[in-house]
Amino acid sequence: MNEESRFTSPLEKRLENWEVSAPVDPQIKQHVLRRIAVAEAEKGRRSYESGMLDWIVCNPLAVSSCACAVILMACTALLLVREHNLREQLAAQSQSYFLMIDPVAHINALNGQPASGKEPSTVEMLAWMRDRFDLSREQFQDLVVLHEEYNDRLVTLYKELSGVQAEYATYETRRVNNEDIDFMALYDLLKKRDALRKDSTETSTQLVELVLRVLTPDQKREYLSLLNDSISHPEKSPDSPTSHAGA
């Protein structure tokens, strides 16, 4: 069909007069390609979502299995974290206990710094043992009585040792600053410290021996194992400043 055949009648002649200059977009290709890219990205996202949804709808058993697995994993993780925390707490408590019954180790752990915080009661101090060793009521009562008997003595020794340690630190400061030092007094102080240490060690040993008498063989073994760990790996006391800083 050619042009002449289309605009023949008067009306068609009038139609022929209607000419337009349509707008031309110089960047039409870029615009179209960009819109296609956006549409494809959106389509990909939707198909992934609908695919997931379809899979979920079609596989309720698998979905519930996955959900159960996730819940189980979450519970296991929670339990593991809790157990880990409990172990750490128990380790800190046992460490704290062995420092309390050994003033020399306690002083060393604190590195000459004064102890901070409130001293725990004997029951509090022994609570971990009841859980750890599964102590009977009688055993626990015996141990509480035993530790209370020694507690005052141990606290006194610890305070005296702290005082001597403080005095020794003063001498040390004077020595570092090249100040005059009364070596006789220092000698006396060191002798006093040695005596206190010896006394402390003997007291602690006595207490440990008495504690061992209360415990069953299995409990003894575990108690000694913990004591050895405490001696071979002397950690910082929980109330030492450096320990707090580390935390």
Next chain:
Amino acid sequence: MQAHETVDDSQLMIRVATGDKDALCKLIDHWEKPLGSFIYRYVQNREATCELVQETFVRIYEARDRFKRDMKFSSWLFKIASNLCKNYYRWRSRHPEDLIGDDEIEPSSDCACDLSRPDEDPSEILSRREDAAKIEELVGSMPHQLKVALLLHYYQDLSYKEIAATIGCSERGVETRLYRARAWLSKQLEHGNEEKCCHRFFAFTGLR
């Protein structure tokens, strides 16, 4: 007015179907102007035309898998475009507030083309411009199917067969639509002339 389709269009579309965007760019180069002209005559709005031309090519790419070798590309292209134009009109009738600031309804055939001929009387030129503006206004208010048939037949040089494939009817149906479109236009123009005469008469006698 010319036949735009070449044998290459279908070949290019087959390449587009494989995701070849260079082929799409070639189709854009080839069809941007005729498509823009069709859409602009339909929606009579420059911004909407640019938007709908872009959207047509995006739709073509998205629907590339549905293109068949025996299809005439032009029919498919104008089918998509005419549907978009129809939807645009529907949307526009529902959102008249969004037309604020639009550049549409410019009388006298967009005023962008020069209808004058060197040896033509200025009054003739003016008359033809007024005529073109009237045609534009009337086509703008024409029913969708009549409008598509008219625009594709007179301004895109499509055959009855191609128009039939675009509209989705028989060739006989295209003939009928074109007949109705011409009759509708004649009636409107006649009515407009009568009204014009009445206006002149009343203005002359001072009865208005």
